[in-house]
Structures are given as structure tokens and as C-alpha cells.
Amino acid sequence: MKRLLIKKLITTIFFLVILFGFSFINIFTNYNVIKSAVEKKEGVPLKEYIIGVENTINENIYGKYKLIEAYGYIQKLMDKNEVANFEVVKDTEGKLHFTYFTDKPNPTKSLTEKLSRFDDNIKNPQTKLVYLMTPDKYIKGHTEFPKGIPYHYNNETADQFLSNLNLVGIDSIDLRKGILESGIKGNDLFFNTDHHWKIETAFWGFKQLVMNINDKYSPNIDNINLYTDINNYNIIKYKDSFIGSMGRKTGKYYAQVDDFSLIYPKFKTNYDFYFENKFTRGTLTGRFEEALIAINPIRKHDTYGIVSDKYFSYLYGNQPFAHIKNKENPNGLKVLFVKDSLAVPLVSFFSSVCSDVYLMDPRYYKGDTLNFINNTELDYVFISFSPQNLVEEFFEFTKN
Numbered sequence: 001m002k003r004l005l006i007k008k009l010i011t012t013i014f015f016l017v018i019l020f021g022f023s024f025i026n027i028f029t030n031y032n033v034i035k036s037a038v039e040k041k042e043g044v045p046l047k048e049y050i051i052g053v054e055n056t057i058n059e060n061i062y063g064k065y066k067l068i069e070a071y072g073y074i075q076k077l078m079d080k081n082e083v084a085n086f087e088v089v090k091d092t093e094g095k096l097h098f099t100y101f102t103d104k105p106n107p108t109k110s111l112t113e114k115l116s117r118f119d120d121n122i123k124n125p126q127t128k129l130v131y132l133m134t135p136d137k138y139i140k141g142h143t144e145f146p147k148g149i150p151y152h153y154n155n156e157t158a159d160q161f162l163s164n165l166n167l168v169g170i171d172s173i174d175l176r177k178g179i180l181e182s183g184i185k186g187n188d189l190f191f192n193t194d195h196h197w198k199i200e201t202a203f204w205g206f207k208q209l210v211m212n213i214n215d216k217y218s219p220n221i222d223n224i225n226l227y228t229d230i231n232n233y234n235i236i237k238y239k240d241s242f243i244g245s246m247g248r249k250t251g252k253y254y255a256q257v258d259d260f261s262l263i264y265p266k267f268k269t270n271y272d273f274y275f276e277n278k279f280t281r282g283t284l285t286g287r288f289e290e291a292l293i294a295i296n297p298i299r300k301h302d303t304y305g306i307v308s309d310k311y312f313s314y315l316y317g318n319q320p321f322a323h324i325k326n327k328e329n330p331n332g333l334k335v336l337f338v339k340d341s342l343a344v345p346l347v348s349f350f351s352s353v354c355s356d357v358y359l360m361d362p363r364y365y366k367g368d369t370l371n372f373i374n375n376t377e378l379d380y381v382f383i384s385f386s387p388q389n390l391v392e393e394f395f396e397f398t399k400n
Helices: 002-029 031-038 046-059 064-077 109-120 154-167 199-217 224-228 343-353 369-374 392-399
Strands: 088-090 096-098 128-133 171-174 233-242 258-265 271-276 281-286 321-326 333-339 354-360 380-384
Touching: 109 128, 109 154, 109 392, 128 154, 154 171, 171 199, 199 224, 199 258, 199 343, 224 343, 258 343, 321 343, 333 343, 333 369, 343 354, 354 369, 369 392
Parallel strands: 128 171, 128 380, 333 354, 333 380
Antiparallel strands: 088 096, 233 258, 271 281, 271 321, 321 354
């Protein structure tokens, strides 16, 4: 009995030495960063302050990514198809997904009612509201989960939502249709380690959107073949250069590191790109690749692929509000996208057929969306949230 107590005491002391030693190293190496976060800024709400401090500490843990890599590698050796209690799962092709346990689609009746009331309050009869449904990473007819991995019913939720929209008279364009006939292989439509579609798939989505608008509403878009032909674009491929949001949780050894393609026009372009966020605002000018693409995420790359998010090289990511002015197409469409991140590269390409594109991300934009619409000349208002984002949070903008 005494020997057992001594063993437990030694184990406890050993554990505490490691814990306090690691804590000391962590504080020593990140002292200035943690100190800056802990120093409360005047006017910052307590809840936001606590979240900010917690996030700073979590993001600056000493050796964080080496620990993640080791954890992910062990999970791979164990041939596990889920990580962190099913926070991230792997399909039969090795692609990572976010999922959760459920046995039915999420309710969407409330979302439909909110969007219907919002549409009723758009004053200009010439402004058309259209819901643009981007595809889910789980592609019906292609993606399969191993036995025991829960399915989230995202596509069924999207089907239900679009059906409800049809009943209240709101038009929609469903980019899930025909995606397996896009000419892109099924296993190349989405990144392995990220929830976003690849840039090639986003370009296909842009082409489908243009064709749908042209067929349904006959706006007679000029030079449609020029803008939608991939042969009129430069494509630069970066091999093994990208780890997405899921891969950052599992490490690069758990799933295959992604290639990334940067696509931009060969034809003449000239843009003003105005953006504003809680840190800054500004206007970038020049060609497509000068105004609409951030070069730093393309150039930066470290061992873990964490330094920068290459997907958000387009439009500098999710800006709360942005305005793209296409000076080469002054007679083009005038549109607003209220959107999530899947729309970012698609909108970049779609700007070629527009004179003005406005963007709002409802998670960050604090203005009155309806008031903006009613005081801005617009041909279309596109609401675009992917199937996984058909939740109340994304429809808060309808309350303004």
C-alpha cells in the first residue's frame, strides 16, 4: 500500500513539474503577446475581452502545431476516421469534413419566413432577389462516409429550404445541380483539408450563375463567352501548398496536403476594390490580380501551411463590407451579394460581367442591409449561404 502511494506521489510530482515547466516556457516565449491581450482596452465589453484573451492564449501555445501534427499522425496510425470526438471526420476518399450527430434536416421554415418578409420590403420592383445555393462538400451521388461516421443532412436541409422558397415565390439558383457533370472529377471538386470548394470549382459555379441569369432573366450580358471561357484565364498551380480549416485541427499528416490554383484573367481588366472592416478601410486599384487578389497569402508558406490562407487570397477574405467597381464594364450588372465564404472566389470572377458588385458578410456587417438595398441602384440581390450555414445566425441581417 505504501509503495503504491509513493508511486502515485512520484507520478503526481512528475506531472506537475511538466505542467508548470510547460506553462513557464509558454509564458516566457509569448509574454508580450499575452500581456497585450490581457491589458484590457477601454470600451471593450467584458465578454468580448474574455474571449479575446482566451483565443490569444490558445493560438499562441508553445509548440502548438507540432502537438497537432503528432496527434493527427497518431490518429492516422490508428486508422481512425474521426478526430476530437467527431469534430472532424474523414470520408472514404480521405477528405475531411465537419459533421455532427442528427437524424433529420434542420428546420428552415423560420428562415424562409424571414427572407420572404425581407423580400417584401425591397422597394424597387426592378431589384430581383435570388437565392444562390452553393454546394456542400458532401456531394450526393459521390461522397461516402465510412460505417459509424454521422451524416449531417446538409443537402436535405438545403432541399427543404429551396422548396420552401419556391412556395413563397422567391427564385433560386442551385449550383449543386450538374456539379458531377462539370468536367471536374468528383474527388477534385473540394479541398482535402478545407470545407471550401477548389478555385476551379468556384469558376465553374461562376459560369453556371452567368448562364442561369442569361437564360432566366435575359439581361443580354456582353462578351459572355469571353468571361466564362477558362482558356481566357491564367492558371498558376501551387503543389502541396495549402492546409485548410479542418487540416489545421488535425495536422498535415492526417490528410493529404492540398494543391492550390490561382486563376485570374488574361484579358484586360481595371478595378477599384473598396473594403472596410473593424481594423481598417481602403481602396485598391488596378488589374484583377492587383486589386482583387492578396499576394501575401500566395507567397507565404511554412512547415504546417498555417501562416496564410490561400483561399482568402481572393478579395482579402471575408470583409464585412466591400465594393468592387469594374471600370472596364460600366454598363454591366449592379448586384449585391449577402454571402458566406464559399461565394468569395465566385464573386471575384462574377465581377467581370458587372459594373458594380457590393458584398456583405452578415456575421460581421453591422449596418442596415435593407436600407442599403433601398438606397442603391441594384439589378440583383443574391443571398448565398452554403447548406451548412442555413442557420439563424446567417439570417440576422433580415431584422434590420
